[in-house]
Amino acid sequence: MPDDTDTDTDADAEAEAEAEAEAEADGLTVGQVSTRLGVTVRALHHWDEIGLARPSLRTAAGYRLYTAADLERLHRVVVYREIGLGLDRIRAVLDDPTADVPGALRAQRAQVAERIDRLQRLGAGLDRMIDAHERGLLLTVEEQAEVLGPGWNPDWPAQARQRYGETTQWLQYVERSAARGPEEWQAVAAAVTDLDRALGEAMDAGVAPGSPEANGLVERHREVFASYFPLTREMQVCLGRMYEADPGFAAHYDGIRPGLATWFRRIVDASARAHGIDPDTATWR
Structure with missing residues (x-):
């Protein structure tokens, strides 16, 4: 060498x-x-x-x-x-x-214009993504109240970012948020409201954990929650625990029906067991 x-x-x-x-x-x-x-x-x-x-x-x-x-x-x-x-x-x-030199240059100019337009749209998308990472929800306070209802707290997105901002799920959430405007969030809010109503009605009707009706509601919850980020069954078990234990979430569900937070946790646990998951050892993964 x-x-x-x-x-x-x-x-x-x-x-x-x-x-x-x-x-x-x-x-x-x-x-x-x-x-x-x-x-x-x-x-x-x-x-x-x-x-x-x-x-x-x-x-x-x-x-x-x-x-x-x-x-x-x-x-x-x-x-x-x-x-x-x-x-x-x-x-x-x-x-x-x-x-045809002028013709060649005009054709190139058209391609450059298309590229500029594409880059400008990319820049706007990047701006929205940055805002979504920093704010979580790209709606004004007024839009949040109108779209998500009077019970919505506009401080929640900032609190969620502070608590979950380093997680994969927060990144997935902001990617979805960046692509949504008021109409899309209205659809998400309507799906959540319909699910909450269905949960309350099922509890009133005496639907038992582990029944086909209860398992269907558990699957529906996972589908609705995918509006925010993909939810595994183990993660859903963890959410069920949090809904029951966290005062804010418990107040929301028990405000729909007294005891609904505990009932929801029970139907999630029963569904998890049917899929070979021990709710007592489930982790956020």
């Missing part, structure tokens, strides 16, 4: 060859053209190989040398490449006297 000394020697030899090339002929070396035009040596070699922009001169040692005319052509190649023309189109513009 060559050591650093060998590498330095090779670099010195190349530099000497470049200097010799400068002295031997009236032209610019590849390295000089690369620096002057801001393109890579590799690109210059490639354009030479495909016949797009070849140097007119060679030194006795075979090194490429570019004349003033060569440099002018290279400059035009760089300009057309920077505005997005492909190499084949550039060749046609430079070499084909019948080429």
Whole structure:
């Protein structure tokens, strides 16, 4: 294996060859053209190989040398490449006297306009995603009250971000939130309200945990909750516990029907057991 000394020697030899090339002929070396035009040596070699922009001169040692005319052509190649023309189109513009240059440029301009529009829409989407990460819910306080009802607390999204902001589920939630406006949130709120009503009616009717009716409501809860983030069965068990134990959630469900928070936890646990999950050991995963 060559050591650093060998590498330095090779670099010195190349530099000497470049200097010799400068002295031997009236032209610019590849390295000089690369620096002057801001393109890579590799690109210059490639354009030479495909016949797009070849140097007119060679030194006795075979090194490429570019004349003033060569440099002018290279400059035009760089300009057309920077505005997005492909190499084949550039060749046609430079070499084909019948080429419709204004037409080619207009077509390229249309593509650039489309790209700008796409990037602007991407930028707007990124702004919404950033806002969703920071705010959780992209609705004004007035919109929240109108869409989510008078019982909605506009401080809840900020509290949820503080509590869950580092979790995968928060990221999934904000991705969904960024894509929603008032109408979409209205649909989500309506689905939650309908589910709450169905839970209360089922409890009144004496639906037993583990019954087909109860299991259907458990599945419906998972489907509705997917509006926020995907909910596994074990995660649903954890939510059932929280609904029963957390004063805020318990007040919500028991406000629908006294004892509903506990009844809901029981039907979730029964459904989990039917799927081979022990509710006592279930974790958030």
